[in-house]
Amino acid sequence: MKYYLIAGEASGDLHGGNLVKYLLKNDPNAEIRAWGGDLMKAAGATLVKHYRDLAFMGFTEVVLNLRTILRNISFCKTDIEAFNPDAVIFIDYPGFNLRISKWAKLKGFKTIYYISPQVWAWKENRVKTIKQSVDKMLVILPFEKSFYKKWGYEVDYVGHPLVSVIDEYRALHPFLVKGLRKKVGLLPGSRKQEIKVKLPIMMEVAGQFPNVDFIVAKAPGIEEQFYLPLIAQHPNVQVRANRTYEILNEVDAALVTSGTATLETALFQVPQIICYKGGRISYEIARRLIKIKYIGLVNLIMDKPVVKELIQGELNAKNLKAELNKILFQENEILRIKQDYQQLKKLLSREGNASENAAEIISAWMNKG
Secondary structure, eight states, X not given: OEEEEEEOSHHHHHHHHHXXXXXXXXXXXXEEEEEEOHXXXXXXXXXXXXXXXXXXXXXXXXXXXXXHHHHHHHHHHHHHHHHOOSEEEEESOHHHHHHHHHHHHHTTOEEEEESOOOTTTSOTTHHHHHHHHOSEEEEOSTTHHHHHXXXXXXXXXXXXXXXXXXXXXXXXXXOOOOOSSOEEEEEOOSSHHHHHHHHHHHHHHHTTOTTSEEEXXXXXXXXXXGTHHHHTTOTTEEEXXXXXXXXXXXXXXXXXXXXXXXXXXXXXXOOXXXXXXXXXXXXXXXXXXXXXXXXSHHHHHHTSOSSEEEEGGGOSHHHHHHHHHHHHHOHHHHHHHHHHXXXXXXXXXXXXXXXXXHHHHHHHHHHHO
């Protein structure tokens, strides 16, 4: 079989890499061409475009980079036709992938979507487009199956791939002795635009906790030199490259940008604060369109405020310091969060490995013809 995979972010590269691994396990002769990152390439895919060249954040940023985006769409279509895959597999990244899926379906390619676009958050009517352009949908959040069912669209729930990924990591790194000093992990995002906004606020707070060590998780694809001027005045702050899980395995608390990182942090049982701040125009547009109660996946899945969300104007040094004090030093608050994390893991778990489940469903469906 020949597969063409498209992922446009770090999280898509992580899950895409695991999917590639199991697709090749089921079919060692499979040819896989992909948009993604280093993990997909390492798993055995031929990399066409790296996600660091694709990520544009927010409505305003998309408009400003529209010419580049349209050029990428045109190139993608040409490359798919030249490769002529048996199926095109889309991994999240909806703004780009929904355009390509519609085109690919019209061209006669089989279309598979792994990790659904978050249509339950806004633009529910995009489900109509998905039903028309996606032959097979695989979802990773427990409430997504019932969401699609109300639209008359049957999807496969495979479990969340992060559960197995982090269980495997923690099995190899089961215990880390805590030092006398508290440690806080900083996960300010995967794009330069968002890091420039959030990391300076985090640094202001780090300056008010001189007896706490802060560790910044460097995003893949961003050079370490980018971070150094932002942390230069803070001797209790360091940057680590490509070691996010190592950081989460040793810290007492974390400040995390919304997204997949919030789930990773929860599965490591680390109390966290979700930090979000975008461009003013982009935020105001999103606020009027998005229907959900929370921005953090942890809170969305549990349908309650498990962890604090500091959004836009609320994300300032004063609020962040107050909330960090709670999750570092208030034992009742720490215990409550960790108990909720255990319930979250149960909701996300399914027997077996989610990436393996997805690959088996895809392989069986493709062989069925």
